[in-house]
Amino acid sequence: MTPAYAALEARFRRLAALEGAGGILHWDRATMMPPGGAEARAEQLATLQVIAHEILTAPDTADLLARAAGEPGLDAWQQANMREMRRRWVHATAVPSRLVEALSKATSACEMTWREARKASDYACVKPQLQAVLDLVREAAAAKAAALGVTPYDALLDQFDPDQRAARIDAVFARLEAFLPGFVGRVIEKQAREEQPRVPAGPFPVKTQRKVGLALMRAAGFDFERGRLDVSAHPFCGGGPDDIRITTRYDEADFSRALMGVLHETGHALYELGLPRDWQTQPVGSARGMTLHESQSLLVEMQACRSPQFLAYAAPVLRAAFAPTAPADDPAWSADNLARLYTRVQRTLIRVDADEATYPLHVMLRYRLETAMLAGDLALSDLPGAWTEGMRKLVGVAPPDDAQGCLQDIHWYDGAFGYFPTYTLGAMAAAQLYDAAKRADARIEAAIAAGDFRPLLAWLRPNVHAKGSLLGTDALLERATGRPLDASIYLAHLERRYLGA
């Protein structure tokens, strides 16, 4: 390795260790930490972030980047690594350490208050802290916008999904808005005319739900030598490539939410577990961005596991676990019934429990509201009202309280503005990738019908996971599927699955 490039790799190796430490501390806070630990944990996380920021913005980093760019003989991975190093450096140098620390502490404090606020459905009690977070996020967005030469919202997007821009989202969402409301109405009418799904009768003990979740994670390719499953209020996938931590929450009256949640997070985990081992401590070895990350969770959950093929495999497994005395032909446990249940379209209040068809409408609401908040066009005192109005217009139902409204998601309270659109872009990428995978290997669907995800993984590994951040999102999609992100495949999938068109 050439000297400046080698020095940069050493520096980013140290940053990866700090990020990895922070990841476990975040996971611990959500899953294990007693409440008394909140203050010290906020200090720990802020300290790690500030130290990482100081390392990244050290006076000689610019010089090392410039010198390494002139060093001969860097291969494609090393060059891509340089590009990603520079990307992180530009983001970091745009904001002062003071702001990094203030944001870390404000989001830690706000997130802890949000947990209580959501329980009590008390938006007012968290509003001042959300305002503090929003003010700091706006300050960071403005600074990064200037550094990147983009709009403040694009600067936030770029943190979660490199090179993503609001102009593309606006175009995609306009297309969805033209399609979805009518589509959802037609699906609901169609499903009302058809046989109604039977909801299997509980209770479903947490212990059994966990056992089934672990078995299906294993079937999907999760490696328990390199990861674990725990419980948190807001399910997520954390940790790192060799120590991946997914979480879920259980409802003894309904096993399917935890089950589909576990499969969703398993998709995220498989991406992390499949990242290029040789580049684990370097920026180019990281997941590409949240659109691709979400594509992997939705590919597993929505594309694969809500398919009739997988449900034909899962139905007897679920019956044996949850209703061991039910007859084999019990209609509540048939694959057809489960398929009806898992593709039922309803106008509901909670994003994470929303079906595939209405989900993008939840995302569009959040996108509109967060762009308005960031632009200063929506005051936080007006957020609950704007939420209710938006839900009524887009989804067709309005929440009876803020717990089921603007308090339901952790994102804003944790400072994650500019994140929501990646859920829907990810859903499109998932449809596109699954379509390409099935065309590339005709055995994939049949294997999934036997609970065997190996052929699917064998395609995803080289085409997505092992690419890390070598390519941009569109370039990766183009190599893997023949074209950049394209909403048509997603819309065709929705029509086929829900209208049989």
Add this chain to the structure above:
Amino acid sequence: MTPAYAALEARFRRLAALEGAGGILHWDRATMMPPGGAEARAEQLATLQVIAHEILTAPDTADLLARAAGEPGLDAWQQANMREMRRRWVHATAVPSRLVEALSKATSACEMTWREARKASDYACVKPQLQAVLDLVREAAAAKAAALGVTPYDALLDQFDPDQRAARIDAVFARLEAFLPGFVGRVIEKQAREEQPRVPAGPFPVKTQRKVGLALMRAAGFDFERGRLDVSAHPFCGGGPDDIRITTRYDEADFSRALMGVLHETGHALYELGLPRDWQTQPVGSARGMTLHESQSLLVEMQACRSPQFLAYAAPVLRAAFAPTAPADDPAWSADNLARLYTRVQRTLIRVDADEATYPLHVMLRYRLETAMLAGDLALSDLPGAWTEGMRKLVGVAPPDDAQGCLQDIHWYDGAFGYFPTYTLGAMAAAQLYDAAKRADARIEAAIAAGDFRPLLAWLRPNVHAKGSLLGTDALLERATGRPLDASIYLAHLERRYLGA
């Protein structure tokens, strides 16, 4: 605050955050981490340690310490804080960052191998890694010895127990060696003549053991808003003052090991939970050292919870939990029988399961062996043999394999040479403090007989816990008990409890 002193407080606040982060990562490694995470975790821990070392040894720290020493108006706590800052700085500057990193990585690797080696009773497989650790520890000890002006072994002791010296340990251990072997023989003879304890018949489900452990932790004053109980191969007390993490291990054939282990770790936890809140992020706010730390665990476990008073309270609680259908006068569950069980003296192989009377003999063996290893007088290839021979001489039994011999303890494999003596010094301090507490407040024993630890805690808080590192160990003991550490009270306790003298 004066400027240089304030700058030092800010610097040590950052160090406390890094140490706190490391503490949780250590806990996680022992309790939660999947095996695949070992390599990244070692890198994370080493990085945190090296960064802390760099901060502590920054070129201007010496200047800040010198300037702050001349600043007027520092109160007693601030002056003590300065003294402790300087102590840490001297330890840190004695060793280069390279050695800090090498030690961190070598101990991480060795500890992971030790877990497998112990399971397989395969000393040879971990010996090369232990050699690497020992070599690095010797290098650090020599460097610190030069900086502190003490012997290498004293330099190691000083890390765990400030101002502790081998000369004091040699004197104490000589006294114990003159007393204990004969004493143990007399106790064993006496107990052989008396009624034999009945071992309550299991199995004792882990779930019940955990429930009882939690209830007794609560009775002893553990605050679950600021801590938790988990499982690990080697029980410990980790985390920090507002987020204390104790661990145990369960054996379904014998509830008493986990139970007494939990009470032991609860004693450690109560110390941490009672440290001075205003000084949490500063050196003076830390626990004084391992002798006092161990005194707190042994005060709770050995002095209080193995007393006839506490067992009179615990006996019906344990019977109700573990043998709900046993009659109230079942002799296996009488307080007298439990007292006989929990004060039974036996020549056994495992230190952590040893009784109060033979325990110091296990410690003395380790002290002899580790001083010899560090001096270069004992090669690692001769360690298993020296262990066996030492056990035979000191305790009177020899291990059939290394798992029950020199592989049983984590300490050396984790780089902790110079730690073992604090167990026995702590046992002495525990006897001395409990004796003083009972003299200061005559209600303490009666309250413990009712499962109420509040009077005991009310004495320990101001006299020990809330002192943090304000005083040295002997000064603290002198203020609290009227004299520095004194083996006589401990020996009198042993004679009274075991020979009824």
